[in-house]
Amino acid sequence: MGALIDNADLVWEAFLTTLGVSVAAGALSFVWGVILAAFRVSPIGPLRTFGAAYVNVFRNTPLTLLFLFLLAAAPPLLGLQVSLGITMAITAMTLYTATFVCEVVRSGINSVGVGQAEAARSIGLSFFQTLGNVVLPQAFRSVIPPLINVYIAHVKNTSVAAGFAVFELTASALRLSNQNASEVIGVFAGVGLCYLVITIPMGIASQRIERRVAIAR
Amino acid sequence: MNSESNVLYDAPGPKAVARDRVFTVVFTLVLLGLVGWVVYTAYGNGIFDDRWSVLVDPSRGQSAQDVWVTSLLIGGVWGTLKPVLIAIPIALVLALGLTILRQSPLAIARIPARVVTEVFRGIPVLLIMLFGVVAVDMDPLWAVVLGLVVYNMAVVAEILRAGIAALPSGQKEAGLSIGLSPLQTMLRIQLPQAIRIMLPALISQIVVLLKDSSLGFIIGYSELLKTAKNNFNFFGEPTTVVFIFVVAVIYIAINMSVSHLATYIESRMRTKSKTVAGLKVGDKPVGPHGGVTAAGIGANTRTGDSTM
Numbered sequence: 001m002g003a004l005i006d007n008a009d010l011v012w013e014a015f016l017t018t019l020g021v022s023v024a025a026g027a028l029s030f031v032w033g034v035i036l037a038a039f040r041v042s043p044i045g046p047l048r049t050f051g052a053a054y055v056n057v058f059r060n061t062p063l064t065l066l067f068l069f070l071l072a073a074a075p076p077l078l079g080l081q082v083s084l085g086i087t088m089a090i091t092a093m094t095l096y097t098a099t100f101v102c103e104v105v106r107s108g109i110n111s112v113g114v115g116q117a118e119a120a121r122s123i124g125l126s127f128f129q130t131l132g133n134v135v136l137p138q139a140f141r142s143v144i145p146p147l148i149n150v151y152i153a154h155v156k157n158t159s160v161a162a163g164f165a166v167f168e169l170t171a172s173a174l175r176l177s178n179q180n181a182s183e184v185i186g187v188f189a190g191v192g193l194c195y196l197v198i199t200i201p202m203g204i205a206s207q208r209i210e211r212r213v214a215i216a217r
Numbered sequence: 218m219n220s221e222s223n224v225l226y227d228a229p230g231p232k233a234v235a236r237d238r239v240f241t242v243v244f245t246l247v248l249l250g251l252v253g254w255v256v257y258t259a260y261g262n263g264i265f266d267d268r269w270s271v272l273v274d275p276s277r278g279q280s281a282q283d284v285w286v287t288s289l290l291i292g293g294v295w296g297t298l299k300p301v302l303i304a305i306p307i308a309l310v311l312a313l314g315l316t317i318l319r320q321s322p323l324a325i326a327r328i329p330a331r332v333v334t335e336v337f338r339g340i341p342v343l344l345i346m347l348f349g350v351v352a353v354d355m356d357p358l359w360a361v362v363l364g365l366v367v368y369n370m371a372v373v374a375e376i377l378r379a380g381i382a383a384l385p386s387g388q389k390e391a392g393l394s395i396g397l398s399p400l401q402t403m404l405r406i407q408l409p410q411a412i413r414i415m416l417p418a419l420i421s422q423i424v425v426l427l428k429d430s431s432l433g434f435i436i437g438y439s440e441l442l443k444t445a446k447n448n449f450n451f452f453g454e455p456t457t458v459v460f461i462f463v464v465a466v467i468y469i470a471i472n473m474s475v476s477h478l479a480t481y482i483e484s485r486m487r488t489k490s491k492t493v494a495g496l497k498v499g500d501k502p503v504g505p506h507g508g509v510t511a512a513g514i515g516a517n518t519r520t521g522d523s524t525m
Binding site: 046059064068073078079157159163173191199 | 229237240241244245247248255258259261262264335336338339340341342343344347348351352424427428429431432434435442445446449455457458461462464465468469472473476
């Protein structure tokens with residue numbers, strides 16, 4: 001652990017990078033994921049098709065391949081130059097995590113009792129009113145615990161960026177263990193702990209909320 | 218999906234039909250325009266030139282068989298499948314052990330099992346793989362296996378725990394009341410049923426393993442992505458797009474088949490046998506984990522962070 005304490009500023013910087021990428025890509029993927037979920041339940045056929053195709057492609061592609069695509073295939077294919085580093089990490093993670101957000105929100109919409117939507121329809125609410133005032137508020141309650149689980153995985157997935165020139169926690173573990181060969185185990189344990197500092201509170205929150213929602217039902 | 222979401226809006230009247238038709242046309246045009254733009258840009262960048270011939274008639278003294286069979290299939294796909302196939306049985310056995318320990322009446326068995334599950338669920342797989350390579354000096358293949366095993370035993374243990382929690386408590390009580398020990402009840406009554414209801418979630422977990430094995434690319438294990446990279450390094454920079462495209466198609470095809478298998482098993486459980494192990498599928502949620510209906514793909518997001 002000595003190596004970690006000696007390089008506390010380096011680890012702190014890496015920790016902030018992991019956190020920053022997680023939060024930025026997390027927020028963007030939430031917006032994009034909710035839009036995709038709306039596409040997938042909308043009455044407009046082409047939007048449903050697009051949503052389904054997008055989710056199936058990006059959910060079944062490894063994140064590493066997505067990075068590799070942005071790095072090596074997007075520039076010649078689309079003339080799209082995503083700069084290597086944090087920008088690429090945020091782009092890839094957003095495109096990837098959004099599919100999971102979409103699926104969680106969609107299954108949340110489906111989990112709201114049919115009677116709720118029927119009641120809303122029968123008192124004359126429109127599609128957007130039904131979705132916005134009746135279904136989504138109820139869906140979000142049951143969606144929060146699985147959504148937190150998606151974001152736990154999201155935080156851990158930021159480690160893939162270590163392979164693509166982002167100096168985050170996993171990359172710092174690699175650098176410090178190269179510099180301090182005698183303390184490799186301590187370095188990895190310490191960096192693992194840094195991840196747990198983020199993920200375990202999220203897990204506890206998810207369990208708490210799940211329990212509360214379950215009782216309220 | 219449609220039968221569910223159609224509740225959200227009325228059967229459209231003449232005005233709404235006309236409006237929907239307009240929207241459908243507009244969005245079809247927008248999407249076609251998007252596809253057209255991609256194709257046009259790609260064409261402008263010379264993507265549709267002879268670089269694709271590397272797949273049928275490669276240069277540099279290689280044959281199509283060398284590229285497809287020797288390199289992509291044997292080197293790449295097998296390289297991706299190998300650690301997954303090794304990791305699945307090991308992770309499953311360890312997960313069963315963890316699950317049994319977590320249900321133990323003894324705190325001294327329960328608490329360490331809980332800690333192990335929580336810790337390894339919260340650490341990136343890549344970090345564990347790197348640990349294998351750097352700290353233990355493992356062969357990259359075994360480092361990949363280590364990462365997959367350690368993470369997935371924790372996730373599968375969580376899935377099984379959720380499955381056990383979803384069983385009616387009468388199952389355990391019945392087992393105990395006919396004189397089985399708690400361990401026997403677990404092994405012969407609870408676990409077999411839990412595995413059965415969680416089968417779709419367990420199969421979807423295979424997709425996660427397949428995707429995570431691609432992390433081997435970063436730690437220097439030669440799997441599908443690495444093979445693609447070797448290929449486009451060998452055949453030259455223009456073929457980059459070709460090989461990334463091929464590899465993406467292979468991944469998506471494999472993973473979608475596995476997901477479909479999970480969905481198929483789930484739907485079969487729902488329709489063919491209304492009762493799974495004496496338990497009504499599609500009943501109201503039982504227990505804190507949303508019950509058997511959560512046994513589907515949706516259970517992934519609920520019980521673990523699978524499919525990510």
